[in-house]
């Protein structure tokens with residue numbers, strides 16, 4: 001399908017029938033990204049106010065919470081209402097699921113959604129059909145930063161079951177032909193399929209490839225860096241997993257196009273993405289408020305804390321100050337590209353994908369990535385925290401190489417985690433992916449109780 005035909009005829013007709021509005025919102029978001037910081041903040045405050053007034057009036061859980069702490073978002077204290085509200089965690093959502101639903105909307109406005117349990121507790125929630133266009137429009141806007149327009153060919157190396165099954169079978173193939181989408185299942189990636197997937201990509205000629213960072217890194221390693229560029233491919237967006245700088249380099253060497261980082265998830269939707277300057281990830285602040293929180297309070301810019309999300313486009317089941325479980329740092333400055341969308345400077349992985357030391361420090365994935373980047377014989381690694389004082393590091397070596405870095409790794413771990421930490425290093429043939437095709441750098445086997453304590457360091 002010609003992209004212009006898809007963009008100007010098919011998609012508008014489709015959106016009209018399905019009552020979707022992302023194409024209509026796109027020109028609005030194209031303008032708001034160039035507003036001044038003050039204007040953008042005003043816009044965001046207005047939307048936060050609308051969400052909180054709605055929650056106060058129509059969402060039983062929030063009516064009770066706000067009344068109990070004396071917050072009325074319609075009164076003069078509206079601007080500060082949000083920061084007085086408690087953080088929202090997964091267990092509260094599960095317990096209060098029905099009371100978090102707005103009482104003034106018809107059932108068809110609620111779209112059931114959920115996240116799997118591969119990297120945390122499973123969560124079931126509802127999206128807001130009427131507002132779903134915001135996130136999709138923001139995705140289009142950010143892809144246009146790299147010159148990839150709506151309707152252009154896009155390939156996905158992706159895992160989650162029902163994203164993929166939409167594109168399987170005859171109707172799925174038809175849909176992917178019409179929508180210019182190619183889905184490559186991340187969990188089927190192996191030495192045997194790497195070259196086959198590459199061929200399919202060359203044949204499809206996507207403008208953009210969207211992928212899990214870990215799976216794409218693994219693919220790039222299997223392919224090596226002696227291949228010609230994929231015809232037509234202009235850029236790669238990675239999401240759903242941590243992007244380490246070493247991985248970015250490996251992927252760029254293999255695919256020969258720039259790699260950009262995207263932050264989002266099924267529960268938090270699309271939050272932020274890098275522009276071509278790669279100064280950090282621009283937050284879609286028209287649709288989402290991001291706070292960085294430690295010990296229950298927002299931390300100053302430049303400091304690490306848990307990323308807390310308030311989506312401004314879900315009135316059906318509002319998540320206000322939702323604990324994402326991810327660690328991040330808010331940037332200090334504006335981006336040179338001229339967009340005033342604020343910058344999320346860094347994402348440091350999941351709270352539970354971090355090692356906690358005996359003295360209460362949290363050590364996240366980049367520490368290990370940094371340590372292993374100077375071990376040329378190590379192909380893959382995974383760190384398991386078996387107990388508060390015991391780490392098991394599993395290592396896969398390149399064929400015919402010897403694990404010469406063993407003493408160095410042992411020394412570094414002891415140096416940074418304390419002499420109380422016992423380290424075992426185990427060489428294996430492979431490291432399995434999680435069910436959804438993601439690769440985890442750190443796996444914590446601490447009990448749920450001690451994991452909660454760990455998470456609470458960030459959001460007490």
Ligand SMILES: [Zn+2]
Nearest residue numbers: 275277335337
């Ligand atoms: Zn920028």
